[in-house]
Amino acid sequence: MIGLIFTLDYELYGDGSGNLKDLVLEPADILLEKFAEHSAPLVIFVEAAEFELIDKYKTDADIDLIQRQIGMAYKSGHEIGLHIHPQWYRATRNNERWIVDRSEYNLCRLADERIREIVKRAISYLRNILGDPNYAPVSFRAGNWLFQPTQPAARILYECGIRIDSSIFKGGQFKEYAVDYRRLPKNRYYWRFEEDVVKENAAGKMLEIPIYSRMVPFWQMITKKRLQFEKGKESGPIHNDKWRNIKKFLRLRYPKKLDFCRMTERELKEMIEEILKEDRKSASGYKPIVAIGHTKDLIDVGSVEFLLKYLFDNRIPVNTFRQIYNRLT
Numbered sequence: 001m002i003g004l005i006f007t008l009d010y011e012l013y014g015d016g017s018g019n020l021k022d023l024v025l026e027p028a029d030i031l032l033e034k035f036a037e038h039s040a041p042l043v044i045f046v047e048a049a050e051f052e053l054i055d056k057y058k059t060d061a062d063i064d065l066i067q068r069q070i071g072m073a074y075k076s077g078h079e080i081g082l083h084i085h086p087q088w089y090r091a092t093r094n095n096e097r098w099i100v101d102r103s104e105y106n107l108c109r110l111a112d113e114r115i116r117e118i119v120k121r122a123i124s125y126l127r128n129i130l131g132d133p134n135y136a137p138v139s140f141r142a143g144n145w146l147f148q149p150t151q152p153a154a155r156i157l158y159e160c161g162i163r164i165d166s167s168i169f170k171g172g173q174f175k176e177y178a179v180d181y182r183r184l185p186k187n188r189y190y191w192r193f194e195e196d197v198v199k200e201n202a203a204g205k206m207l208e209i210p211i212y213s214r215m216v217p218f219w220q221m222i223t224k225k226r227l228q229f230e231k232g233k234e235s236g237p238i239h240n241d242k243w244r245n246i247k248k249f250l251r252l253r254y255p256k257k258l259d260f261c262r263m264t265e266r267e268l269k270e271m272i273e274e275i276l277k278e279d280r281k282s283a284s285g286y287k288p289i290v291a292i293g294h295t296k297d298l299i300d301v302g303s304v305e306f307l308l309k310y311l312f313d314n315r316i317p318v319n320t321f322r323q324i325y326n327r328l329t
């Protein structure tokens, strides 16, 4: 039996550009309304660092509304997860623009003490805006999906109450950061880990529930909707290179994440049907399927509505990480 977990990365662009109203506040409002209509909860990965800085420097008039929206979502029963883009904490202002600190881009590459300081600071900011001194996030998503080297970051997160990570996705690879998710435990929907998030360790303290992804030929990644984000990046080499290279290009496979903001209705339906087909092969046990979306990517709420209705019609439950944690341990 499968169940969906909708995770929403709630943030501006990683370089500090954009405004809160268009990229966070309004799309989140639309999503919160749709999820409420279907009585479905979200896991909202609130990027704590940027909102703290924006509040401190008062660089965006909508910061108060953002903090209120997070508080309302929390009170309505959505889960607030911990999401950190550490490059924000030492960001500076220049000509009305943010200059983020690229040397702190990957939390996992920082020193123990710096990681601890950042994680505690983010949690304390969230406690503050939620008005709940006992708030303790149970789930974590690393900024930029970078969760290697996994230690000491995972140990520090555990100390701070985190039990579930959902930073990684099958097929992910970020060469410049030496991060590689191409080989994950086979046929597993979640697993325990210790030293390295991609290696199952039954004695590990933390649980990994990856973002659901499938490897697909590159052409499947090209939809009109997706091209609005990719700006034609993937079509470049076809025009420039020779036929031999085109054939090589056609064989390339990409990880396609289950993304409820970027995928079309048809893509969403096809992916869920594939998941259901696999589920029928080994129908025992609960299988969490993590979908991802970004407030800044929401263009067509129709496909989100379609997915929620499809899940409801097919009696597929939607839960938060907190709700399913005990079932998996």
Ligand SMILES: [Zn+2]
Residues within 6 Å of the ligand: 009, 011, 047, 083, 085, 142, 143, 144
């Ligand atoms: Zn993010």
